[in-house]
Amino acid sequence: MTKPRIRFQRANTLVADIERALTFYRDALGFEVAFIKDSPLDSYSYDVFGIDKSAAMRFCVLKTQDQPNVMALTEVPGLVPIEGLPRRAGIVLEARDIDDAIAASQKLGLTVHREDHLVTKDGREGVEYGIEDFDGNVVVLYRIDKAAADE
Numbered sequence: 145m146t147k148p149r150i151r152f153q154r155a156n157t158l159v160a161d162i163e164r165a166l167t168f169y170r171d172a173l174g175f176e177v178a179f180i181k182d183s184p185l186d187s188y189s190y191d192v193f194g195i196d197k198s199a200a201m202r203f204c205v206l207k208t209q210d211q212p213n214v215m216a217l218t219e220v221p222g223l224v225p226i227e228g229l230p231r232r233a234g235i236v237l238e239a240r241d242i243d244d245a246i247a248a249s250q251k252l253g254l255t256v257h258r259e260d261h262l263v264t265k266d267g268r269e270g271v272e273y274g275i276e277d278f279d280g281n282v283v284v285l286y287r288i289d290k291a292a293a294d295e
Contacts, residue, residue, distance in 0.1 A: 153213070154205070154213050154214055154215050154216050155214075155215050155216070155235050156189075156215075156216040156217075156218055157215070157216070157217055157218070157235075157277075157279075157281050158193060158195075158217075158218050158220055158223055158279065158281075159217050159218070159219055159220070159223065159277070159278070159279045159281075160219070160220065160221060160222065160223040160224075160225075160278070160279055161219065161221070161278070162180065162202055162204050162217055162219040164278055165204075165217050165219075165277065165278060165279070166204070166217075167252055168249065168252060168254065168275075168277050168278065169206060169215070169217065169277075170206070171248065172245050172248035172249050172252060173237065173239070173245055173283070173285075174208070174239075174241070174245070175206040175207065175208060175214075175215065176206065176207050176208065176209070177204060177205075177206060177207075178205040178206060178207045178212065178213055179204070179205055180202060180203070180204040180205075181202065181203055182200070182201075182202055182203075183200075183201035183202060183203045183218070185197075187201060187203075189201060189203075189218055193218070193220075195220055199220050199221060199222070200221065201218055201219055201220055202218070202219040203216060203217075203218055203219070204216065204217040204218075204219070215235070223279060225278070225279045225280040226279065226280030226281065227280065231280075231282050233281075233282070234274075234281070234282030234283065234284055235281075235282070235283055235284070236283075236284045236286065237283060237284070237285050237286070238285075238286055238287065238288070239285040239286065239287055240287065242271065242273070242285050242286070242287040245285055246273055246275075246285070249275050252278075254275055254276060254277060254278070255275065255276040256273055256274075256275050257273060257274035257275070257276075258273075259271050259272070259273055260272050260273070262286050262288075264288070264292075266292050267292035267293055268288045268290060268291055268292050269288070269289060269290040270286055270287045270288040270289045270290065271286065271287055271289065272284055272285065272286035272287075273285050273286075
């Protein structure tokens with residue numbers, strides 16, 4: 145079998161505190177923790193993210209019921225939240241229980257941007273919300289409510 149030219153492994157997001165971040169990613173959004181470990185002192189993340197090598201990092205991999213290792217959180221204690229616009233990246237997640245996730249995010253005190261009407265390129269309709277996690281990382285949640293007219 146030929147390997148694909150490229151395969152998406154996971155997104156990796158920097159956070160200041162894994163436990164605090166998990167109140168959002170695990171408790172509000174529903175990810176499950178696959179594992180948490182200390183990052184080695186020679187971790188490549190120091191180089192590619194430009195992290196001071198004196199910072200003791202931890203690494204947490206998240207999964208869903210049907211997607212293993214879909215996201216990672218790298219803890220960098222003392223990390224300053226992202227400020228300023230435009231934001232450079234975000235993740236987009238389909239959320240079956242979007243109302244619960246939004247309510248839980250608001251309860252955590254996170255910034256939840258206004259609901260927006262979503263129309264996909266194939267004509268499906270739904271809603272989407274932007275959320276900023278504790279560290280200023282952007283997560284867009286969406287839910288499809290209406291099938292395309294030709295379905």
